[in-house]
Amino acid sequence: MSPEDLHDLMLEPSRQSAPTWRTWLLSPWAGSLYAALAGISLGMIVGGGLATEVTLDVDGDLITLRSFAGTVHGVLDAANVSYDAEDHVQPAPTQPVADGATIVVRHARPLTLIMDGKRSTHMITALNVGDALEDLKLDPARLRLSANRMRQIPVSGFKLSVRTQRKVSIVADKIRVTTITTGRTVAEVLKQANITLAKGNTVRPGLKNFPEDGSVIRVIPALPPHTIPIAPNVAALNWAGLADCESHGNPKAYNPxxxxxxxxxxxxxxxxAVGGTKTPIDWPAEEQTYRAQLLFQRVQGRWQGQWPHCGARLGA
Structure with a gap:
């Protein structure tokens, strides 16, 4: 009997007295009625009660499915999406799942970072270079990168070279320049600043050194020729002691x-008078010491006229 026939039967007026509820329970049609009602109820449960529609965002790939699972973990397990402690899952795996929810899964991946020549490895869940740097508290706008910020990072890992921006000062003769650089060596910084070294120039720190933020690069011109030799007994005097007494050993000391x-x-x-050019403070310590030794030789060791208060420190 179809549900329609059953419906008509229930509504058909009876010529006899109205049946009681016991009559219906004992009726041969009761089984069919129970089955029909049970089917309707089950359909309502399946169609609108337990199955929820969920969107999975797995490493940027979107999947929409229906699931009977009650938790995030259950949905992921049913969809064969694995994860471990290093991965990012949102909402948390133990959270219940609401109809229309989105579950985000980001699998951890290794990022090898070579920053200013120093290598380190980080496990990240970001999908691209820019997001990874932000997660590592690095400002991409202040970095020179070997890859585009939107470059995708595969689960297998990625290697990224980074140069930081640093503020460096360059002093060459009377010129002082401050520049922002990503150079890895002093030589690169000088090249970026269009400073060409002349023959005999000395650079401090050395050309292969890493230019730290706030550092000063000094280009020292070639020393004037030392045509007059210094006698060994003069060179052996305590010139460091004299300099300490006169200026605390400061090559840039100035007394007005x-x-x-x-x-x-x-x-x-x-x-x-001893062949010096420019002023003493324009030259490094070795040039100043050479000229002081020349002066000592010229006055034949009578230092009192030049260093009346400190000359005794020479030990002559």
Missing amino acids: GGPYYGMYQFSLPMWK
Whole structure:
């Protein structure tokens, strides 16, 4: 009997007295009625009660499915999506699943970062270079990258070279330049600043050194020729002690009272008298020491006129 026939039968007026509820229970049609009602109820449960529609976002790939699972873990397990402690799952695996929910899964992947020549490896869940750097608290806008920020990072891993921006000052003769650089060596910084070294120039720190943020690169011109040799007994004197007494050993020391310059507090006339050029503070310590030794030789060891207060420190 079809449901329609059953419906008509239930509505057909009876010529006899109206049946009681016991009559219906004992009726041969009761079994069919129960089966029909049970089918309707089950259909309502399946169609609208337990099955939920869920969207899975697995490493950027979207999948929409219907699931009877009650938790995020159950949905992922039924969909054969595995994860472990290093992976990112949102909502958390133990959370219940609502109809229309989106579950995000990001599998961890190794990122080998070579920053200014130093290598490190990080497990990340970001899908691209830009997001990975932000997760590592690095500002991509201040970095020079070997790959585009939108470059996708596969689960197998990725190697990224990074150079940081640093503020470096360059002092060459009377010129002082401050520049922002990503150079890995002092030589690269000088090249970026269009500074060409002349023969005999000395650079400190050395050309192969890494230029730290805030560092100062000094280009020291070639020293004037040292045509007059220094006697061994003069070179053996305590020149460091004299310099410490005169200027605390500071090659840039300046005393406006003379004025006097440099480690050994030369006056400009005396400096030029021993072949010095420019001023003492324009030259490194070795040039100033050479000229001081020349002066000592020229006055035949009578240091009192040049260093009346500190000359005794020489130990002559």
